[in-house]
Amino acid sequence: MKQAANSYATPPNTARFLPxxxxxxxxxxxxxxxxAYHYARGKLSxxxxxxxxxRRGIFPAEGRFLDLGCGQGSLFAWLLAARKLYENGHWPSDWAAAPKPLSLRGYELMQKDVDRASGAFGTNHPxxxxRQGDMCQVDFGQADVVTILDALHYFDHxxxxxxxxxxxxxxxxxxxFLTRVGDAGAGLPFYICNWVDRAVTFIRGHRLPTLYNRxxxxxxxxxxxxxxxxxAQPMNEGKPFANVMLVCRVAAKSAQG
Ligand SMILES: C[S@@+](CC[C@H](N)C(=O)[O-])C[C@H]1O[C@@H](n2cnc3c(N)ncnc32)[C@H](O)[C@@H]1O
Incomplete structure (x- = not known):
């Protein structure tokens, strides 16, 4: 496993571009x-x-994306906006090229979130x-990038x-496969993270959840x-959490196939 150091330098051109x-x-x-609007703004900022x-150019240049536990689709809105600005030549010179999404499919357990996504993207987006669905049951089909942001620990091992x-x-x-998980071995930051997670999940309309961490x-x-x-890369900036982003790659085929 490669473990990267935290590097969050925000150069001025990035600070100007982010808004x-x-x-x-x-x-x-x-x-x-x-x-939906204020949640997206809060989350994305x-x-x-x-x-x-x-910024780090983690995704491939283009590809089919599948986001599991996608909520109202904030990640997809972010990717679409990024590609649009990139194609219009409005992009920080020190960032990787914005990926070109060929398809953006998502599954989300909560119908309320799916309804907000429909409001944002329409029901006939190109x-x-x-869709509403439980990632433990739906067929994933094929994708080049699969993401699960902060949702893997809601069901059992x-x-x-x-x-x-x-x-x-x-x-x-x-x-x-890109995911973010809490490190259950991280001590106090993990317990804070876990407590906040349970509170937010409850407020979002779930029962107080049992969380299945590792x-x-x-x-x-x-x-x-x-x-x-x-x-593995720490991904907590500004918060006393124990979140780690895991970039998980399937081995590319060797020259011999
Ligand atoms: C902490 S939220 C993160 C939402 C989104 N990934 C984001 O970053 O904005 C976790 C989401 O996972 C969803 N979720 C939990 N278990 C799920 C499952 N088994 N299948 C699909 N979605 C699930 C929850 O309803 C919730 O919307």
Whole structure:
């Protein structure tokens, strides 16, 4: 496993660009209602993972995306806005090129979130398709990038193993599975993170959840046993949490195939 140091330097051109990207990404949610709009703005501006995914160029140049536990589709709005600004030549010179999404499919358990996504993207969007579904049950089809941001720990360990195996099977050689998990071995930051998670989940209309966490080393061991290569990067900027972004790659085919 590769473990990267935290690097969150925000050069001036990035600081100037981010408000433009945020405006563009949150605009669709105006059609999804007051809550959808302000939730998207809050989430996209306060959670460093959205910026870092683009800045670090983690996704392939183009591809079919599948987001599991996608909520109202904030990640997809972010990717669409990024590509639009990039194609219009409005893009920080020190960022990787914005990926070109060929399709953006999402599954979300809560119908309320799916309704907000429909309000934002419409029900007949050329590439966005967000449906109500339980990731433990739906067919993933094929994708080049699969993402699960902060949603893997809501179901039990056997379910997690099954979902991760099916994600691996849905990806081609060179495909990427990107997730963020809490490191249950991190002590106090993990307990704070867990407490906040339970409170927010309750407020969002779920019952007080049982959360199925693992230590970082156990997540990595599981993912490697399934066939992924893992790059682990802390992803908490400004928050006393124990969140780690795991970039999990399926080995590319060798020259011999
Ligand atoms: C913390 S929220 C994150 C939402 C989104 N990934 C984001 O970053 O904005 C976790 C989401 O996962 C959803 N979720 C939990 N278990 C799920 C499952 N088994 N299948 C699909 N979605 C699920 C929840 O309803 C919730 O919307």
């Amino acid at each position: 433009t990207l945020l405006d563009e990404a949150s605009r669709p949610f105006r059609n999804g209602g007051h809550f 306060s959670d460093c993972i959205f910026r870092e995914l683009l 590439i966005v398709d967000i 056997a379910g997690q193993t099954d979902v991760l195996k099916r994600i691996h099977a849905a990806l081609p050689p060179g495909g990427i 230590k970082l080393a156990d997540w990595v061991e599981l993912l490697e046993s399934i066939g992924f290569t893992i790059d």
